[in-house]
Amino acid sequence: MVHTRFAPSPTGFVHIGSIYSVLLDFAVARKNHGKFTIRIEDTDRNRYVADAEAKLYEAIDWFGLQEDESSRKGGKFAPYHQSERLAVYQEYVQKLITSGNAYYCFCTTERLDQMRKDQQKSGKPPMYDKHCRNLSAEEVKANLDKKIPYVIRLKVPENIDIEVNDLIRGKIFFPSKDVDDQVLLKSDGFPTYHLAAIVDDHLMEITHIIRGEEWLPSSPKHVLLYQMFGWQMPVLFHTPTLRNPDKTKLSKRKGHTNVGWYQDQGFLPEAILNFIGQLGWTHPEGKEIFSLEEFVQLFKLEDVSPAGPVFDETKLRWMNGKYIREILSEDELFERIKKYLTLAISDQQLKKVIPLIKERLEVLSQVNDLLQFLLPEQQIDVELVKKQSKKTEEEIKKLLIDLQEALQTDEEWTVQSIELDIRNLKASYPDWGGRNYFMTIRVVTTAFPVTPPLFESIEVLGKELVLKRVESVINKL
C-alpha cells in the first residue's frame, strides 16, 4: 500500500513550500488509495514553538488536504510526535553501535568549532575529523564512566560511492569521502533528523518520501542508514525548490512564504492549490484551471520537472481572480467575502452588490476598498467633482438640481428607471461631454471616480442616501 508522510518540525508559521509537499503527499496517497500521515518532528527543543502544530492543522484543514493518520487523528503507528518516541531511537542507535556502524564521540563543542575554523581557513570543506572514530572499547567505557557528555555518530564507510535514487533525477552518486560522520544521537539523548526520520519512515511503513530538494545533499546518509539496518529503501522524491524572482530559495524577505499571509489577503485555497499544482507539472490536456479532484486523478510524481520554479505571485493573483469570477458561485462567494468584510454593510446589501464587484476582485480583502462607496457617512469632495466635470460651479449646480428633481420623482428606483432618469437628463445638457457628465454624477453619488457600474451602484445605495449626497454637494457649491 502506498503510504506518504509529511514530517514538519513545529518551529513557526506554515510555509507555502510545505503546502506544496503536502499537496503531493495527499495526491499520491489518494490516487493510489493509500494513506497520508503527518508526523511531528519535534526533536529540537531549542526551536520548538508551542502553537506551530495547531497552525499546521489549521492550514491543512483550510486547504482541504486532510491526513489519514497524525498526532491529532491517531493511527496504528502512534505516537506521531517524535519526542514521544525517544526510546525507539535509543534502541535503534544501539543496534548501530553493536553492528559497528556508529560510534561514541566525546568531542567538545569548542574543539569542533576550532576544527571547522581551521578547515575553513585552509580552504577545506568543514567536516568532522573522525577524532573519536577509532576509540578503543576501554577508552569509550572509561569516558562513559566518567560521565563525559557524548553524541553518537554515523560511521560512514570509506572509499565507496553511495547511490541515491531520486524518482525524477535518477541515480546520483556521492563519494563517501564527502559524506560527514553525521551526529545521530545528540548529547541530550534526542535523535537528529537523520536518525529519527529513517527509523520512523521504516517503522511507519512509508513507501514514498516526498520532501524538499534541500534534503538531497544529506540523502546519502539516509541511504547508508537503510543499508546498515537492512531495510528496504522507499521511493525518494525531492520536490523542486520554490524560488524568489531572483531565483534564490523562496524567502520571507523577498516573497511571501507564510500561508497566513495568503489567507489574510483573501486568496482562495483552491486557487493556491491549482497554482501550486501547475508548478513543474502540466495538465495532460494543457488545462490551466483544474480542481483538486482532477489533480489527484491525473497527477503523476514522475512527470514533475526537476527545475525549481519561481513562485509568480502575479499569476497567482490572476488565477485567484479567475476563481472568484468564474468558479465560485455567488452564494459561495458571499459566504467567503463575509469573512473579509470589515465595513458595516448588511448581508442583504452585500448579496446585492456581489455581482457588481466579483469581476473587480482579485483577492477577497479588496472588498473593503471596493465597497467604501456604500458607507452612509462617506463625504463627497467638491474639488473632485469640479475636476471630473470640467465645468463651472454654476453649471454643476444647475445639473445637480435637475438631477435631484429627476431622482426625487422616481418612484420605481430600479436600475432601469434610474438609467432612464439620468439618460433623459443628459439630453438637456448637450454641451456636457458624456464622460464628464457621467463622471460628475458618479462622484456626486458614490464619492469615488472609480466604482462599480453607475446605475447599479445608485440603485444599491438607495434613494434616500443618494439624494442626501446630491443635496450635500449642492449646498457646498
Next chain:
RNA sequence: GGUCCCAUCGUCUAGGGGUUAGGACAGCAGGUUUUCAUCCUGUAAACCCGGGUUCGAUUCCCGGUGGGAUCACCA
C-alpha cells in the same frame, strides 16, 4: 571552496532528431464599456555556449558557462 542538482519567451510551461517551437500570466496595441474591471482581437518575446553523434540537432552524448541547494549536537 567541496559535493550535488538544474538549464525553452520576463515568469509558469508544452514539445521533441526534420515544427511557422505551442499555450498561459505579465507587457504592448486595438475593440466593447459613462469610470475601474471583465470580455474579445491582435502583437512582441525563448530553445545558455562549444564540441561530438547524425543526412539533419533546440531535442541524444561530453565539456564549459550560468543559476541554485547544501556542508550544525536545525530540521
